[in-house]
Amino acid sequence: xxxxxxxxxxxxxxxxxxxxxxxxxxxxxxxxxxxxxxxxxxxxxxxxxxxxxxxxxxxxxxxxxxxxxxxxxxxxxxxxxxxxxxxxxxxxxxxxxxxxxxxxxxxxxxxxxxxxxxxxxxxxxxxxxxxxxxxxxxxxxxxxxxxxxxxxxxxxxxxxxxxxxxxxxxxxxxxxxxxxxxxxxxxxxxxxxxxxxxxxxxxxxxxxxxxxxxxxxxxxxxxxxxxxxxxxxxxxxxxxxxxxxxxxxxxxxxxxxxxxxxxxxxxxxxxxxxxxxxxxxxxxxxxxxxxxxxxxxxxxxxxxxxxxxxxxxxxxxxxxxxxxxxxxxxxxxxxxxxxxxxxxxxxxxxxxxxxxxxxxxxxxxxxxxxxxxxxxxxxxxxxxxxxxxx
Amino acid sequence: xxxxxxxxxxxxxxxxxxxxxxxxxxxxxxxxxxxxxxxxxxxxxxxxxxxxxxxxxxxxxxxxxxxxxxxxxxxxxxxxxxxxxxxxxxxxxxxx
Numbered sequence: 199x200x201x202x203x204x205x206x207x208x209x210x211x212x213x214x215x216x217x218x219x220x221x222x223x224x225x226x227x228x229x230x231x232x233x234x235x236x237x238x239x240x241x242x243x244x245x246x247x248x249x250x251x252x253x254x255x256x257x258x259x260x261x262x263x264x265x266x267x268x269x270x271x272x273x274x275x276x277x278x279x280x281x282x283x284x285x286x287x288x289x290x291x292x293x294x295x296x297x298x299x300x301x302x303x304x305x306x307x308x309x310x311x312x313x314x315x316x317x318x319x320x321x322x323x324x325x326x327x328x329x330x331x332x333x334x335x336x337x338x339x340x341x342x343x344x345x346x347x348x349x350x351x352x353x354x355x356x357x358x359x360x361x362x363x364x365x366x367x368x369x370x371x372x373x374x375x376x377x378x379x380x381x382x383x384x385x386x387x388x389x390x391x392x393x394x395x396x397x398x399x400x401x402x403x404x405x406x407x408x409x410x411x412x413x414x415x416x417x418x419x420x421x422x423x424x425x426x427x428x429x430x431x432x433x434x435x436x437x438x439x440x441x442x443x444x445x446x447x448x449x450x451x452x453x454x455x456x457x458x459x460x461x462x463x464x465x466x467x468x469x470x471x472x473x474x475x476x477x478x479x480x481x482x483x484x485x486x487x488x489x490x491x492x493x494x495x496x497x498x499x500x501x502x503x504x505x506x507x508x509x510x511x512x513x514x515x516x517x518x519x520x521x522x523x524x525x526x527x528x529x530x531x532x533x534x535x536x537x538x539x540x541x542x543x544x545x546x547x548x549x550x551x552x553x554x555x556x557x558x559x560x561x562x563x564x565x566x567x568x569x570x571x572x573x574x575x576x577x578x579x580x581x582x583x584x585x586x587x588x
Numbered sequence: 589x590x591x592x593x594x595x596x597x598x599x600x601x602x603x604x605x606x607x608x609x610x611x612x613x614x615x616x617x618x619x620x621x622x623x624x625x626x627x628x629x630x631x632x633x634x635x636x637x638x639x640x641x642x643x644x645x646x647x648x649x650x651x652x653x654x655x656x657x658x659x660x661x662x663x664x665x666x667x668x669x670x671x672x673x674x675x676x677x678x679x680x681x682x683x684x
Contacts, residue, residue, distance in 0.1 A: 256610050272610075279609045280623060283616035286605045290618065320607040320614075412605035412618070 208238040209516060213485045215254050216247055216445040218452035225254055229262035239267050245515075246323040246442035248274050249316075275320070281377070282320040285309055286411050288378045289327045293417040295346060296331070301339050303331045303418065304400045306428055310409050310419040315449040319411070322442060326369070326379035330400045330420075333384040340382065343370050348380060352552070360565055361552045364389040364545075386428065387435055390545035391532045394427040394466035394474050395420075423462050426450050427475070430466065434474035437528035438481050438511045448482040451491055459491035471532045472497075473504050480508040507531065547573055597681040598669060599640040604677050606634070615677055624675065629654065630668055640681060643669070 211228045214220060242251040252271040255261075260268045286309045296303045308324045316322050331339045340350075348370040352358055358368055366385030372378040387393040400406075405422025420428055429450055433443040451459075459475075466472045476498045482488040490498055498504055527546065533539045550568035557575055560567060600606075606615040613626040613634045626634045629650060636649050646669075647661050656664075672678040 253610070275609045276614070279607050279614040280616075282607055283605050283614060283623070284621075287616060287618050287621070290605075318608050319605065320609065412602065413600040414602040415605075 206516065208233055208241050211238060212241050212245060212247060212251070212441060215242075215250050216245075216441050216448065217486045218449050218488070220250070220254050222254065222257055226258050226261060229258065233262060235263050235267045239270060245440045247445065248323060249278065249321055250445070278323065279320045282309065282312065282324070284376065285324070285327055285378070286319050288380070289417060290411055290415055291346065292327065292329065292343070292380060295342055296329075296339060299338065299342055301331055301335050301342065303329050303339070304406060304420050305329050305409075305417055306400075306420040306425070307432075309411060310417065311446060313409055313411065314407065314419065314421060314425070315446060315453065322446070326381050328381045328383060330383040330386070330397060333397070336382070336384045340368070340370075343380060343382060347372050347374065348378070349373055351379075356562060357552075357555075360562075361550060361555060364549055386431060387529065387532065388546075390542040390549070391435070391529050392470045392538065393435070393532065394431040394469055394471050395424055396469070399424055422454075423457055423465070426454070426457060426459070426462050427466060430462075430475045430478035431471065431532065433478050433481070434471070434532050435529040437514070437531060438477070439515065439528075441485065441515065444478075444481045444485050447478045448486045448488050451479065451482055451488055455491060457491075460493035463494060463497060467534070470534050470538055473501060473507075473534050474532055476501055476504045477507055477511075477531075480504050481511065484508055484512060547576055597640045597642055598637060598646070598678050599681060600634075600637050601677055601679045617676065619676075622675075624677065629664070633665065633668060634672075637678060 207228075211225065211233060214225050214228065239248075239251070242248045248271060252275050255263055255268075255271065263271075289305060289309050293303070293305070305328060307328045308326060309319055312319050312321045312324065329339075340355075349372070350358060351369045351371045352362055362368060365388050367381050367383040370380045370382060383397075385393070385397050386395055400420055405420070405424045407419045407421030408416040409419040409421070410416050426447075429443070429447045433447055436443065438444060463472055463475045466475045476494060479488075479490045479494055480498055483490050527543060530539045530542045530546075533542055548569065550565065550572055554568040554572050554575060555565075558568075558571065603618050604615050605618060606613050608614075611627070611631060613631055615624040615626065615634075616622070617624070632650060632653060633646055636646060641649075643662070643665065646665050647658065650656065650661050650665060651658060654661075669678065673680065
């Protein structure tokens with residue numbers, strides 16, 4: 199995989215911008231040294247950090263920015279603001295509808311995280327609303343979204359149950375062109391891997407914030423230690439591909455050092471994914487120069503796996519293009535133990551997915567055939583991938 | 589519409605959500621799905637309205653920040669608040 203040499207300089211600047219309290223003097227120094235402004239904007243778009251880049255660059259009077267970069271970011275900010283407000287409106291409507299129907303729920307990421315960590319609905323980039331409900335109420339929540347005009351964008355209920363049931367979430371969109379999208383979860387990860395946060399903790403015995411979205415309107419959102427676990431778990435599940443997830447966790451660490459971080463780590467260890475917390479802290483330290491939370495420096499230093507993964511994942515951030523096939527199994531790094539990772543891989547290898555249907559569409563009564571064809575399809579895909587990389 | 593009372597308490601209404609875009613605010617009327625933009629001195633006023641404020645408090649904030657006479661400031665702030673109130677973006681609570 200080719201690593202862009204100029205991308206490192208711009209990527210380094212982006213890391214400064216992603217710090218919880220960006221040092222404008224340092225950023226200005228880097229800008230004055232000369233950067234590829236178009237490349238910086240491109241990286242910010244890839245890593246979901248355009249709001250932060252725009253804010254920092256504006257505070258520095260757009261030093262080093264070409265007319266195109268400045269106008270492009272300013273236009274993005276307007277569109278992003280309007281979209282963020284529109285999604286917030288959707289969130290309030292869905293929350294109201296669920297509350298009236300007696301559906302337990304909590305929101306996370308999206309507008310909730312923007313308000314909780316960035317202090318502004320447009321403080322971070324997001325494209326949808328994430329809501330988790332108890333699995334027993336999922337069908338009721340699904341029906342409520344459909345009554346509001348949402349449709350499952352991934353297929354019929356039968357299709358989703360057959361091919362997506364192990365993912366823990368379905369995606370719903372409005373077909374009215376508004377772009378409104380809700381990811382409705384009953385779990386935080388697929389069934390083949392563990393996750394630092396149990397679904398029941400989202401609204402039961404954990405930290406629920408009543409988050410203000412607008413004036414006098416509050417929605418239940420995951421907060422406190424649960425939010426730290428969620429951010430570490432989500433980032434690790436996604437192999438920390440994008441800097442914005444490191445930025446999210448970095449803000450959580452910096453704004454909430456009073457949390458019992460060793461206790462957070464212990465909770466994740468009990469779930470078989472303690473390394474996810476250490477890895478998130480390690481990524482934030484390496485990329486954002488953030489001090490590791492008290493009590494975690496020792497466990498982090500002691501984990502060769504975490505230190506090795508940090509280097510590997512940062513290297514992959516700079517790769518172009520990304521390795522698609524490896525990404526399919528990326529979430530296995532959530533598992534601390536090799537045995538759990540092997541079990542997860544086997545589970546993935548034998549459980550039919552939407553990809554099997556797309557490769558060879560069959561009528562529903564014949565779907566069990568995919569249990570037999572899937573291992574061969576994946577093996578062929580792996581072989582093609584290996585040959586392509588040569 | 590009643591003129592702004594010196595002792596009235598102005599606050600953002602529950603009918604809107606807003607966010608900051610650099611030196612502007614974008615506001616969305618939740619009921620009508622209409623967007624509004626606030627610029628210039630209006631940004632200071634809208635920002636201050638994150639907490640309920642009296643007219644006097646708002647004028648004090650503006651005159652501390654800008655070189656403007658108290659009478660001109662009050663007239664401009666009253667007009668701005670009237671516009672926000674007309675669109676349902678702010679409410680006037682009981683007298684402070």
